[in-house]
Amino acid sequence: MADLHLELVTPEKLVMSEDVYMVVVPGTEGQSGIMAGHAPFMTVLKDGDEVAVYRTAGSQPEKIPVSGGFAEMSANGLTILAEKAGA
Structure with a gap:
């Protein structure tokens, strides 16, 4: 199976942008x-x-701890826009 492209973004920075196998979104x-x-x-x-x-x-x-925001799955992959992410 093809990989899933994940982008995890906060207002301050791009936390992660890579192809992964699976993501569990809370x-x-x-x-x-x-x-x-x-x-x-x-x-x-x-x-x-x-x-x-x-x-x-x-x-x-x-x-990866997250606070606030939302996640969207589209044809381009999974984008998580969080107010805060990481430690």
């Missing part, structure tokens, strides 16, 4: 696992939770 309505080919999708991020980035199948996730 939405206000629950967590969503997003992989390449996922249907168009948008959610408000759950404040104070973590985005889990799986770089390859079966790998341990890299967890």
